[in-house]
Amino acid sequence: MASPSDIERQVVTKAFWRILPLLLAAYLASYLNRVNIGFASGMTHDLGLTASAFGLGAGLFFVGYFIFEVPSNLALVRFGARRWLARIMFSWGLLSMAMALLSGMTSFMVLRFLVGVAEAGFFPGVILYLSTWFPAAWRARMTAAFMVAIPVSLALGGPLSNWIMLTTKGIWGLKPWQWLFLLEGLPTVLLSFAMVKLLPNDPGEAAFLSAGEKAWLKEKLAEEGRSIQARHSVAGLAALRDRRVLALSFIYFANITTNLGIAFFLPQIIKGMGASDVQANTISAIPFLFGIAGVVVFGWLADRVQARRQALVVVTLAISAIGLAGAGWLGPSYTAVALIALASFGIYGLKGPFWPLPSMFLTGTAAAGGIALINSVGNLGGFVGPFILGTVKDATQSYSVGLYVLAGFAAVASLVSLLLHTPSTISSEGQR
DSSP states (O other), X not given: OOOHHXXXXXXXXXXXXXXXXXXXXXXXXXXXXXXXXXXXXXXXXXXXXXXXXXXXXXXXXXXXXXXXXXXXXXXXXXXXXXXXXXXXXHHHHHHHHHGGXXXXXXXXXXXXXXXXXXXXXXXXXXXXXXXXXXXXXXXXXXXXXXXXXXXXXXXXXXXXXHHHHHHOTTGGGOOHHHHHHHHHHHHHHHHHHHHHHHOOSSGGGOTTSOHHHHHXXXXXXXXXXXXXXXXXXXXXXXXXXXXXXXXXXXXXXXXXXXXXXXXXXXXXXXXXXXXXXXXXXXXXXXXXXXXXXXXXXXXXHHHHSGGGHHHHXXXXXXXXXXXXXXXXXXXXXXXXXHHHHHHHHHHHHTHHHHTTSGGGTOOHHHHHHHHHHHHHHHHTHHHHHHHHHHHHHHHHSOSHHHHHHHHHHHXXXXXXXXXXXXXXXXXXOSOO
């Protein structure tokens, strides 16, 4: 009979290779769909959008996302991960393709909002889903493996968008940016069908696990759940009022503010250096390559120093603040791009150590509601970041002040993380 450690490695390895590739592909498509407007050269001119209007429309995605996030995650618990995640992907894929039909500012605003409504619940649903497959000692690495899709999609987004827009000129009378939305939205629709066929709702449905492996995983997760409930009992939707959940919500809000502020405007920042559209989209991939490294490095570290995950969150936010402030001080230059790459290392590095934190004190319905709240509040940063950069750019004709503001968000979040790091805060039982 295999020892528990052997069974653990077998279960984790099988679950990783059967579940993560599909989820990674789905999230890669998700992030590409939400940020590809930043690569749609010519769209703002054709639609008559100012930088402020573009930033507002880019951010409206996250307003719809915020409103429907918690209800969507609770629906996932009711209807099952496979059907609900597939539904999310199908609807947001179709609406992303519908962006090709934009005719002006109003349609831009409405469709961006609706894409956010459609996608609400996907990310927290996956985080909750992963907690039903992987013991706590593995979750940071699994989360990092899933979230590496963010910088990968952004790194690929520029070159892929260049290729689409250069090869579709004049085809069927559509503008290249219209082809961009059509061709980058279609894979999401197709992946929704793969999700229905290939994704098991829970380990009990997993044909790739033996009966012994299923029994071991069920008992391991149940044991961890009992331990959490004994030490950090938060009942049901009381998680939505828990101070730790609210603190984590602000930290993630600051992280997404910096993340999406840079993601949407980086090509335009680089064009301010005198680069062409094609050059800007290509150069913009560089900081996100550093983001990939950040996800991998800090995800690996987080599972090696589990008791110090909060400290890693502090470090990643400090790196983000330093890089963004330095880029703002230098102004448009290749050195500033290098500092944005440093900031990206921290911005994306936060994801691995951050997302296992809620499962340290939340289980069941409390976990579903709490994780959804953290992500929904956090993703309001996707509205705030682009809006700040767009508004400040129109007012000052420079991105420097906007980068300082983003750095400020990261710095304040780092201080909040220091408070969360204290044992009395993270170890408190229930509500204080």
